[in-house]
Amino acid sequence: MQENEDFDLEKLQTWMQTVISHAGGIEAGIASEEAQREFKIAPDTLEKIICRSNNLTSTERLGIYGNAYFARLLECLRESFPALAYALGDELFDEFSLEYLQRYPSQSYSLCELGGHFAAHLQETRPDAEQRATGQIDWPDFLIDLATLEWNIEQVFDGPGTEGKPSLAIAQIESISPEQWSQIILQPGPSLRILEFQFPVNDYYTEFRQEKKPEMPAPRPQYIALNRREYVVRRLEIEPLEYRLLERILCGDSLGDVIQRVAAEAEVPLEQFAELLQQWFQKWTTAQFFSSISSPQAETPID
């Protein structure tokens, strides 16, 4: 077998990856500075690297990989963000996605990670970034909210869950003695996530799934809790005050600290707040938000 002392596999792979993943197509990829750093060739001398076949030129053959690169990843992003793709329309979604894939090319062995920076990318590239404080346009916030919701749904679907394990029952909470109350810490189930939105994107998402062809809604704060039961992602709209409570609980604060801090901010009479708390605990346990309760003093879960 012949050996070519100049052969450099890393150089060839770097070149090929650069060319087939160039947004301008194969010929622009070959001419790009990055590719030229590896091999100073033009499309008409590509046969020095890629052989032609009986039916196709070297450029056409390499183009098969180039065409597939973005098409494959766009298909994956469309599946990760179906409501966002609907909201933007195919052309605009593809345009945003192409920009995204160039800025955040996949670095994971799994396609499930591909959309992980999409919401951040939309934030970073929003057209009104400089005027944001003045709130000139609001549709970027809507798109960012929608991308955030869809990404979190995907993460909850295949992330850790509590299926097959007991969740916290309301009776367990009711059995806590008044002395223990302020010290206990609620342990959230691993799938619980709470999200704060500027737009009612959860309603939009529901209408999209029901094929009701929703229009972009007017801005309205919406607070959503996501978790998973029986391997299905559940979405539950929560009150702003509930969100604040859950936010502190998820930080690991004791129940006493959580209630004291949120009640002070809430400007709700204490009696009314206590009533709300009771309703919410009922709602949270039904939704299986928590797996157990623990006390820092006991350092063990409380039955």
Place this chain on the structure above:
Amino acid sequence: MVEPRLGHPNLGLGVGLRTVHFPYILEKHPPVDWFEIISENFIDSQGRPRHTLDQIAERYPIVMHGVSLSIGSTDPLDFQYLEKLKKLASETDARWISDHLCWTGVAGRNTHDLLPVPLNEDTLRHVCSRIETVQDYLQRPLILENPSSYVTFAESTMSEWEFLTSMTEATECGLLLDVNNVYVSSVNHDFDPYEYLGHIPYDRVVQCHLAGHTHCGTHLIDTHDGKVIDPVWQLYREVHRGTGGISTLLEWDAQIPPFEVVHAEVLKAKLYMEENLPTDGPQTQGESTGEAVLPHPLHFVAPEVQ
């Protein structure tokens, strides 16, 4: 003397496990011999996909087939990924672990495509060295598949079958012979698929793949979106003769029909084990409809949400 199939059993006729078929399989327990999973769909799953796999693995033999090992890349091997493969293989009693003779990315990136390597002594040494590292880590032989490819390199100095033969001899790895890929590459690279099969070390072949592809006029693309065409069945007949019987799996990854259709397609393989012709006449090549034609792999799992 190498044991046939490296000592692995002939599992029979299997089907690539796809999420759209989960409910059917769990409910009907179809009489399929075995399932092959796309490893990347399950190694991180802590939800429905993994739960379903565990139930299926209780009833059927499982084989793990990956798309991201990137054995031909010049990037370092990803040992975190290998650790996850090893763990899942242990937990599902996977009969073997396979991937492709390819690279998927470099400089920390993943193109999620199965890109071909130039076939020469340098890349052979490089690939063999990495196979040995992987086999040491996984503590089992790696099984590598011949990919469908669309380019050949001026720097190649040997045929694919020569490369595969040297690779298996040097590392004692196994081969996953994708019969459809042999056909696709033979058309794309103007070689005789029977000559290719005539040089395959059949005692190293642990498994074979069958699939459909798309004819784009000037070339073929490995789309896994239809039935196996007659010329591929004829090649399979040759593989069956050469191996004396081999674990055979049908891949169907796009425009996936109901499970019964997929299963019926792989069962046609029996006809080529007995020198028979198919009863429903020869299948002609699927032609491109003008829509985007994508070589696989794609491995995305859509979430279930209320």
